[in-house]
Amino acid sequence: MKISCAKNELVSALQIVSKAVATKPQTPILSGIYLKAEAGILELQATNYEIGMVCRIPAEIEEPGQIAISGRYFQEVIRKLPGDSVSLSFNREEKIVHIQSNQANFTLLSMNASEFPTIKPMEGNLQFKIKDNVLRSLVKKTVFACSNDESRPVFTGCYLEVADTKVTMAATNTHRLAVKYETFDESIGNIKVIIPSRILQELLHNMTSEIPTDVTVTCTYNQISFAFENLYMTSRLIEGAFPDYHRVIPPEFATVVTLDASEFSSAVDRVSLISRAGDYNIIKLEFANNQVHITSNNPDIGNAEESVAASIEGPELTIAFNAQYIMDVMKNIDSETCQIKLNQPLSPAAVRESDDEEFIYIVTPVRTAH
Amino acid sequence: MKISCAKNELVSALQIVSKAVATKPQTPILSGIYLKAEAGILELQATNYEIGMVCRIPAEIEEPGQIAISGRYFQEVIRKLPGDSVSLSFNREEKIVHIQSNQANFTLLSMNASEFPTIKPMEGNLQFKIKDNVLRSLVKKTVFACSNDESRPVFTGCYLEVADTKVTMAATNTHRLAVKYETFDESIGNIKVIIPSRILQELLHNMTSEIPTDVTVTCTYNQISFAFENLYMTSRLIEGAFPDYHRVIPPEFATVVTLDASEFSSAVDRVSLISRAGDYNIIKLEFANNQVHITSNNPDIGNAEESVAASIEGPELTIAFNAQYIMDVMKNIDSETCQIKLNQPLSPAAVRESDDEEFIYIVTPVRTAH
Known part of the structure; x- marks a missing residue:
């Protein structure tokens, strides 16, 4: 093999594929990056058997061929090179x-x-195309709600359900649930799979095009792949049955509160400075007199309180949450205003976006002593 | 106490004094920040008994007084506050x-x-004023050469020697030595002390004025303080005798090499990518044919080589160094060109700056198998 290529393109490609290089490789070859030069293209591959990444860049190829090379040193050396090529x-x-x-x-x-173990394009039971901005929204609005607890694998991924023209992505750690829907113009088949959050995070990171681009999604019974632009990403699927999340979503709510999303988010962030030092990170929300009064209290540190204007329809009430579960959803709300929908102090509540009917977040309150 | 002040000024002051808050406090009070409000000034103090920091900001004082408060939470809360005041x-x-x-x-x-334990202004055996840009240069060009090995305390600080009109700062870890001189217009007394690198690093960090400012330095037998602008920093001194570094500096050199500092620095940085994975981080410098050929080799990874143009006066030679010791000094060279001065492959070498006669760096070579 003998080639030359642009340094900055090789650096970017290495940054992407290096995410799939095994940190604790089962076999030494998995700590390597595989390069194949052929027909004007340099293809880079890495895999840790969980996920695989393939990236292609243009190259001047004097002699085609393939090599494998330690991922760590190759990346460091290329990044520090002095020239453009x-x-x-x-x-x-x-x-x-x-x-x-x-x-x-x-x-x-x-x-x-x-x-x-080179990565070959998958031939799947189901293949469909989706615009990257639509896929980005499905992933971004749900993946944050996954669990990190590897002992219950089904909760560490996002559930993807395709049913004719409707695509749903859902994630839960059993204390909170995020669901996002999208509708297609034509039927794209039927599938139900659980996708590890890891590959979805990488997908979010790599879908950076400024104009909408097609992503080709291919599923088999145990694998999924995403192909777009010069990238091909693959991952194993999580085995198991995702719980029936529909029954977690209350059919109706007695109280509906409308809030400025960024004001509420900043206030929760500040008030939780006090609660997050404790074991449970509990903040109390008191919805009354057209405002929400947010408080937290830690006997070893002190307390915090802040009020944010709110439009309240229905009975007033006081409810407590794990502040992190509120912060997580607020970070992913793009609308200027959001709704908090409530029934009783110990019943699940919902967070909705004013400009996105197809997103719902359910969070279980916590019981407090007071 | 009842006061109000600008949020950004309080945030900056807390960032400075929090560096002296004890992370593992000997007594609980040392995890706190002390505030005193008096005569239009809010003074913040923190100390871990090693170093102490005092910072003053303007404040509107409705009721003077003093308080102490947990450093960690106070800083986090103030940083996140929504308003300007x-x-x-x-x-x-x-x-x-x-x-x-x-x-x-x-x-x-x-x-x-x-x-x-409030910090009181020191009354010292010796007090002198020095411009912050001069002090910055003394510290910056030497403190990087200190040792981190706490078992030999004298090498963990910079030696400050004031002798009439001459001020010298020196630091060594026994393998390399950095010395920087400055000359004053009039005699400022005589003193020899060893200042912990920790306070000097903080001093560098805090001397940020754009126009030259006076720093008042006060020494006692076991303490030193630096006062400038709204800041007062104090530190214990290191006990012990600093070695006679003069005899480490060779009186003359057979070979003098002149190099472009940034070209040489970048090349050493790249070539040492290979050597730094090993135990000794050894790079070889071959001075011949008006260039320096830099190489490193690690049998488990590969090797690297790069040449940089050099003007060589005197006998050609090949010498090896710990790459880190070369990188460290190159980061602190401000001139466009530098000199490397050499005698024999196993004799100490010098690095000098073209535009700074009052700086010298001595580095001991390493013996290599080849």
């Missing part, structure tokens, strides 16, 4: 890769490329 | 501090202010 060449006898840019010359020991 | 008031019966800014109200438990 990088040359890579593989010396088959010495099993080393030469890297050259301006006056700088590096050689890195290579790995055995034939041992690398 | 902050009111603080102390409730003596409840022993709490009220903090108010716009709609936000906090109360924090107070500590017993009378227990706080």
Whole structure:
């Protein structure tokens, strides 16, 4: 293999694929990045068997071929190179890769490329195209609600349900639930899968195009892939049954509160400075007199209180939440105003966005001594 | 106590004094920040008995007084306040501090202010004024060369020697030595002390004025203080004798190499990507044919080489260094060009700045197998 390419494109590609390089590799080859040069394209691959990343960049190819190379050192060396362009060449006898840019010359020991478990495009039971901005919204509004508790795997991913023209994504850690719907113009099939939050976070990170772009999603019984622009990302799916989240969503609410989202969010952030030092991070919300009075109290530190104007329809009430669960949803609300919908102090409440009918967040209150 | 002041000024003052709040306090009061309001000034103090910080800001004082309050929570709360102005008031019966800014109200438990070991202005054996840009240069060009090894305290600080009109600062970890001189117009006395690197780092961080400002330095046998603008910083001194560094500086050098500082620095940074993974971080410098050829080699990773143009006077030679010791000094060179002065492959070398005759750095080479 003998090629040259733009340094900044190689740096970006390495940043993306390096997320799939195994930090504690099951076999040494998984700590490597696989490169294949062919027909004007340099393809980079990395996988830790959980997720896989493929990124393609244009390259001048003098001699096609494939190599595998330690991900960590390759990335560090490329990032520090002095020039705008990088040359890579593989010396088959010495099993080393030469890297050259301006006056700088590096050689890195290579790995055995034939041992690398290369990622092949999946052929799936279901394939559909979705605009990246629509997919971004489905993921962004739900993935934050996943659990980190690996002992209950179904809660560590987002549930994706495709039913004809309706796409739903949902996530819960059993204390709070986020659900986001989207509707398509035509039927795209039927599927129910649980996608690990890890690949969805990477997807959010990499879907950066300024104009809407098609993402091709392909599912099999145990894998999912996302293809867009010069990227191909794949992940195993989580096995198990996602709970019936519909029955968690109360059919109606007695009290509906409308608030300025950013005012409320900042106030909760400040008041929870006191509560977050404790074990449960509990804030109390008192909805009365067309305002919400937010308080927290920690006998070892002090207390905090702040009021935010609110339009309250229905009975007034006082309710307490884990502040983190309120903060998490508020960070993902894009509308200027939001609604908090309530029944009783110990019944699940909802947070809705004024400009997004297709998003709902359910949060379980906490019982407080007072 | 009842006062109000500008939020941003209080935030800045807290950032400064919080550096002296004890992380593992010997007594609980040392985790606090002491505030004294008097005559239009709010004074903040913190100390961990090693270093002490005092910062003064203007305040509207309705009722003078003094309080002590948990450093950690006070700082977090003030930083997050919504308004431009902050009111603080102390409730003596409840022993709490009220903090108010716009709609936000906090109360924090107070500590017993009378227990706080307040910092009083020192009366010293020696006091002199020095411009902050001169002091900055003395500190910046030496403090990086200190050791972190607490088992040999004299090497963890900078040696300050004042002898009539000459001020010298020096630091060494026994493998490398940095010395910086300054000359005053008139005699400022005589003193030899070792100042902990910690307070000098804070001093560098806080000397941010754009126009030259006077810093008043006061020394006693075991303490030093720096006073400038609205700040007063104090530190214990390190006991012990600083080694006679003069005899480490070779009187003459056989080879003098002149280099572009930033080219050389970047090349060393890149080449050491390979060596820094090893135990000794060794780079080899080959001075010949009017260039320096920099190489490193790690059998488990690969190797790196790069050449930088150099003007060489005297015999050519090859020498090896700990790359970190070269990187450290290069980061603190402000001139466009630098000199490397050499005798033999195993004799100490010097790094000098072209535009600063009053700085010298001595570094011991390492022996390599090849």
